[in-house]
Amino acid sequence: MTVSGQERLARAALTRIIEPGDEHGGRWLRECGAVELVRRITTRDGTAEQLSGMTPKRLAGYRLRAEGADPGQDLSTVNALGGRFICPGDREWPSQLDDLADARPTGLWVRGPRDLRLWALRSVAVVGARACTPYGSHMAAGLGAGLAELGWVVVSGAAFGVDGAAHRGALAVGGATTAVLACGVDVPYPRGHAELIGRIAEQGLVIGELPPSDHPTRSRFILRNRVIAALTRGTVVVEAEYRSGSLVTARCAQRLGRFTMGVPGPATSGLSAGVHELLRGEGVLVTDASEVAELVGDIGELAPARRGPVHPRDLLDAVSARVLDALPYRGSVSGRDVARTAGTSTDEALGRLYELHSLGFVERDGDGWQLTPRSTCNGDARRGGT
Known part of the structure; x- marks a missing residue:
């Protein structure tokens, strides 16, 4: 769809005559077109007064502004800046502006x-x-x-x-x-x-x-x-x-x-x-x-998953985590006591304790087991980080 030179000049003139968002002007523009609307405003043949909602005060204001409108000069000015004036119907016109209905820009x-x-x-x-x-x-x-x-x-x-x-x-x-x-x-x-x-x-x-x-x-x-x-x-x-x-x-x-x-x-x-x-x-x-x-955005434009920092304890399986939680914050306990607290067999508890030992969470204390200094200083190794 191509906008004619007359249409472009008329719309350029209307940007000086009608304020942005003027829904009365937008309705008249839709009903009779830009060229005809400018003609009615600028001539005194009584046709402007026939527009629904056109009051004498409003028309006087439009005509005063129209006296100073020079759309040809405005188009030359913007062209000299390397710019342009685009209208509904131009290839470059963003059609989503049409959602504004009669408040759409001229x-x-x-x-x-x-x-x-x-x-x-x-x-x-x-x-x-x-x-x-x-x-x-x-x-x-x-x-x-x-x-x-x-x-x-x-x-x-x-x-x-x-x-x-x-x-x-x-x-x-x-x-x-x-x-x-x-x-x-x-x-x-x-x-x-x-x-x-x-x-x-x-x-x-x-x-x-x-x-x-x-x-x-x-x-x-x-x-x-x-x-x-x-x-x-x-x-x-x-x-x-x-x-x-x-x-x-x-x-x-x-x-x-x-x-x-x-x-x-x-x-x-x-x-x-x-x-x-x-x-x-x-x-x-x-x-x-x-x-x-x-x-x-479109399907697939997903934000990255949000989570806090991963602590070493987060990587333990559920049984090993229970065994680690069974050790007191201070002092040592036997493997049997650890098993009782963790709800596992003694053999299972001992096996997990040796795994935790290799990972640096626990250490031997005679016949018992205790948390390493790393574990007692780093709250993430104890009871979910609390």
Whole structure:
């Protein structure tokens, strides 16, 4: 399916006229098409007023914005950056964004050499607090690097804190990362991340709904989060307070049927409160990239089995372990006493004691048997490590 030049120009104009996530605009766009919608807004023949839900105040606002729209110039600006404007119907359009229905982006402005549709097919969002703790930064960077090494694209919002750490983690291992901005793709926001955003544009993708030069607002940050949620297979929240934009992303992901995950933190930290609330609901607890990949990946992408360290005693069979447990912590006992305590015959107990002697667990003390200094100093050799 090919998008016509007229359609592309009209959609580019609409990114200046209609705010991201405007469901009224999305419905009108679906009902009459981009070219016709721009015509109705910009001409005064009364057809715009016939659109369901179009109020005089809303229409006046649209027309004021339309006066300053120059889609041809916007397309030239992004092309000069090596970027492009993609629309529904383009081969590069990620079809999962269609799950947003009438809140779907009108189009996306894109910088970077990669194919957005292909990258989105295997992507995970890592989001969290801007004012994160060193723990949150460490976990986000580890997730970003680990997911990238496993072949996943790390998607975030290029903000300070968790977002930036996740992007840097992916870049540090030469991995794939995408930044979704709440402003024009030529606007480095936050300014402190200008270099980071430039690196992402060179090695990965920088995308946004807003046309070149547009600046972010509080509402645009919140609306940007729905794109992060819809674009990816799942969302991981690293640190978030109760009123956090990261939780907006996670809840949007839940509504869209995406996986929602959280990294636990200290119960005493306010920055963990929102994540823990998420985990008390439908969120899944994760601690590293392999656990994320196991949840959102294909069959066979399993996290390694988790267990504590293997102690020498763990390698003993059940009878030998009982015989070892039958020896007192201090002093020696006869083979007969060991057999009585272990519930075995005397011959069986003696045979096991000699095996334990060869392994360094026990030693002879005259006619009796006792634990070696190694066993008495190393709790793992006694009673299951207690």
